[in-house]
Amino acid sequence: MRQMMVEEFCELAKIDAESGEEAELAQVVAAKLKSLGLDVTQDDAGSKFGGNAGNVIGRWPGSAGKEPILLSAHLDRVPPGKGIRPVIEGNRIVSGGDTVLAADDLGGVVAILAGMRMARAARGELPPLEIIFTVSEERGLQGAKHLEYTKIRSKRGYVFDSSSPVGVVITQSPTHVKLDGAIIGRAAHAAVNPEGGISAIHVAARAISGFPFGRIDDETTANIGMISGGVATNIVTERVAFKGELRSLDAKRALGLSKACAEQIRLTAAQYGALAEVSTRVEYYGYAISRDSHVVKRVEKALAMSGREALYRSTMGGSDSNIFNKQGIESVVLGMGASDVHSTAESLPISELVAAGELARDIIMAG
Ligand SMILES: [Zn+2]
Numbered sequence: 310m311r312q313m314m315v316e317e318f319c320e321l322a323k324i325d326a327e328s329g330e331e332a333e334l335a336q337v338v339a340a341k342l343k344s345l346g347l348d349v350t351q352d353d354a355g356s357k358f359g360g361n362a363g364n365v366i367g368r369w370p371g372s373a374g375k376e377p378i379l380l381s382a383h384l385d386r387v388p389p390g391k392g393i394r395p396v397i398e399g400n401r402i403v404s405g406g407d408t409v410l411a412a413d414d415l416g417g418v419v420a421i422l423a424g425m426r427m428a429r430a431a432r433g434e435l436p437p438l439e440i441i442f443t444v445s446e447e448r449g450l451q452g453a454k455h456l457e458y459t460k461i462r463s464k465r466g467y468v469f470d471s472s473s474p475v476g477v478v479i480t481q482s483p484t485h486v487k488l489d490g491a492i493i494g495r496a497a498h499a500a501v502n503p504e505g506g507i508s509a510i511h512v513a514a515r516a517i518s519g520f521p522f523g524r525i526d527d528e529t530t531a532n533i534g535m536i537s538g539g540v541a542t543n544i545v546t547e548r549v550a551f552k553g554e555l556r557s558l559d560a561k562r563a564l565g566l567s568k569a570c571a572e573q574i575r576l577t578a579a580q581y582g583a584l585a586e587v588s589t590r591v592e593y594y595g596y597a598i599s600r601d602s603h604v605v606k607r608v609e610k611a612l613a614m615s616g617r618e619a620l621y622r623s624t625m626g627g628s629d630s631n632i633f634n635k636q637g638i639e640s641v642v643l644g645m646g647a648s649d650v651h652s653t654a655e656s657l658p659i660s661e662l663v664a665a666g667e668l669a670r671d672i673i674m675a676g
Pocket of ligand 1: 383413414446470
């Protein structure tokens with residue numbers, strides 16, 4: 310199994326699949342699911358956001374008396390993710406050094422495929438399964454957002470997509486609000502007629518200096534990460550645009566704080582006679598899953614089957630699980646054991662890959 314998982318991981322990593330360009334990889338994993346006996350479809354999610362592939366959905370009918378469960382991982386990887394040359398170094402798989410490895414999230418894809426193979430080979434009664442390989446997770450959870458939930462039966466799910474060690478169960482994630490702002494002042498010659506202008510840079514500086522950067526409390530963060538404006542030093546700047554975000558494990562706090570920040574920016578602009586265009590939108594909602602819930606109890610049981618203890622964590626990151634939970638599929642995210650994801654130093658211990666596959670098998674068998 311170990312050898313097969315490593316080979317399959319390397320096979321899939323070599324297929325280019327940055328966000329929006331998952332078509333070839335989607336075809337390959339769809340064929341693998343079919344060869345495992347699943348009923349496989351691909352939706353048209355990609356066409357809704359400019360990607361070249363939809364989500365791959367594999368269904369296993371399972372025993373009627375058992376609860377259907379959803380197992381998910383994402384197909385896309387962050388750049389630089391083209392031309393990956395995976396290398397085995399002892400117990401680790403690493404990239405050639407000039408790309409990511411795409412263990413985020415091929416670790417999850419390979420674990421689910423291996424888990425399904427092992428569960429089938431065990432010849433017990435399996436539950437109904439929905440295996441969903443999403444597209445463009447790394448680009449705002451686009452695949453999960455465009456999935457047709459009326460066609461999904463499962464009410465509980467497992468997202469194989471955390472960079473924590475195998476055994477970690479993410480039960481809490483924040484609500485994430487995006488903030489888009491622009492200050493509109495008035496252009497004038499900066500030396501001949503400075504009195505005629507209102508500097509958008511000056512006003513934006515005042516407005517942004519009042520923004521609560523960083524870790525605001527244990528469960529809340531804020532950042533403005535992009536700013537642009539101005540055309541020449543002799544022109545009083547007319548327009549400055551900026552983008553930021555607020556996240557909190559407390560949804561009310563994320564929403565309230567983003568409204569307050571937007572209002573503060575408007576007020577500051579008004580004080581200087583400038584205009585502010587500020588909008589906020591929820592990128593995704595947070596969730597908090599109880600330790601007593603079925604979805605947690607099942608993974609706890611599955612981990613115990615290979616002598617592992619569940620470690621519960623919250624994250625300040627988002628994943629497809631945020632969308633699944635909002636859609637009524639109670640989901641947690643599982644550690645896949647990769648290190649340094651989203652960097653060219655990304656690596657995956659083979660023992661963790663194997664453990665993740667066994668976990669997938671045991672989650673299937675535990676129901
Ligand atoms: Zn991921």
